Amino acid sequence: MNLNTLTLTNYKNFEFQVFDFDVKINCFVGANGIGKTNALDAIYHLAFGKSYFNPIAIQNINHNADYFVVDGRLTKNERDEKIIVSLKRGQKKIIKRNNKAYDKFSEHIGFIPLVIISPADRDLIIEGSDTRRKFIDSVISQSDKSYLAQLINYNKVLSQRNALLKYFALNNTFNADTLAVYNDQLSAYGSEIFKKRDAFLQTFIPIFKSRYEVISQSKEAIDLKYKSDLFNADLIDLLKQNINKDKALQYTSVGTHKDDLVFLIDDFPIKKFGSQGQQKSFLIALKLAQFDFIKQQSGVAPILLLDDIFDKLDENRVAQIIRLVDDEHFGQIFISDTHAERTEEVIKQTHQSYKMFKL
Structure with a gap:
């Protein structure tokens, strides 16, 4: 191209x-x-x-x-x-x-x-989990249209569920049947998103490690860890278990919208323990691995x-x-x-x- x-x-x-x-x-x-x-x-x-x-x-x-x-x-x-x-x-x-x-x-x-490597990528290290989820989503979405559709649908249902929780709080009411409809939809989309993110990272992490090894000439041990509520239980069960918490907070506290990627250097968070050069090398390796993955998927x-x-x-x-x-x-x-x-x-x-x- x-x-x-x-x-x-x-x-x-x-x-x-x-x-x-x-x-x-x-x-x-x-x-x-x-x-x-x-x-x-x-x-x-x-x-x-x-x-x-x-x-x-x-x-x-x-x-x-x-x-x-x-x-x-x-x-x-x-x-x-x-x-x-x-x-x-x-x-x-x-x-x-x-x-x-x-x-x-x-x-x-x-x-x-397309893959971009920029000083702005440092947000992946210093900002919240939302930035790292967007990174995962952008890589998978470039080669998987159904994933992008599931993500769009999940976010739509999540907004509707959150609006319903706010409505319950404002009107001092509760309807378990209405909530169950959103729980079922959120669970269906969220479970597929989780499976695809997990499968992607199992392929992606070894590519990333080999890229970092070349850039750093094997000076440090680095790792990526996928953190998700769905490793502990099915989303439908998590939504039911956390309903009282969600009602109090007026938003959905569990799900794939809370997933994160943990960046490690020598088993410690790179945000706190990585030098500027190490952090930059980490991010470049991350983006070069993105390049490799997209090329592998799209040809x-x-x-x-x-x-x-x-x-x-x-x-x-x-x-x-x-x-x-x-x-x-x-x-x-x-x-x-x-x-x-x-x-x-x-x-x-x-x-x-x-x-x-x-x-």
Whole structure:
């Protein structure tokens, strides 16, 4: 898969910009605040219909404009494809493939397999479980449409159950039969989500460990642990057991929406006991494992976005990452960096074709 051209109109700080890309490595270089990360985010937008860095869609429109358009021309399985993502103030976002609008954005997810590695990934370590669940969900969803549908349905039923619990509290009432309907639905979707997350992580964790081993040259022992209420009991039983607690809290306290991933280094939480370099290596290994998994599932090498990748890594670890990238296993790669000379010097070591875009 290759992204051939990207045209940005009123997207963030770009009023109008056209990029023609190399099939292998593309580097956006320039001072901070010039738009390097925005260019990468536009590519992410093509794949997921949203920004990686700013979930408030309207804030991705240039300050002086009423709309933005991200237009990508790509080649996939030897076919030319056109993806356009556009948003006008006061209107709904539109995603089109070959001039035909999608009815549901979820239908587009996975069409452009993509992995981003960014300093913003540190949220996976420092933020709450919600961020780590989103990571698991985004990896599985790119290759499993039924999982995405189950997730959407689960979240819909969860909202309805929570609204019912609030209604009970406000009106000092309770109806076990109505609640049972939501329990059954939540349990059906949640059980499938749990099974798929568990199966995914059993495949994913060994890939992740082998990636980290190469980056760190086997200096530390790392691990990922999947934490879920559903290891202890079926969701339907957990919902019944926790009904008094849920009524008091006015929301659903158990289920797959409480799942988490525990990140460990030498058996201790990496958040507290990992250095900045170790944490960055951990996150890069996590994302490279995501790349491997998606490629394994889809048979297509995802586009790889490397945002500010060389920051906070010693030369040894940078060299290891570049050796990984200098591999036919990888497809098209997009890099952002503040130092044009450093980037070009590192890229030349790969003996791959490349283009530099000085912003």
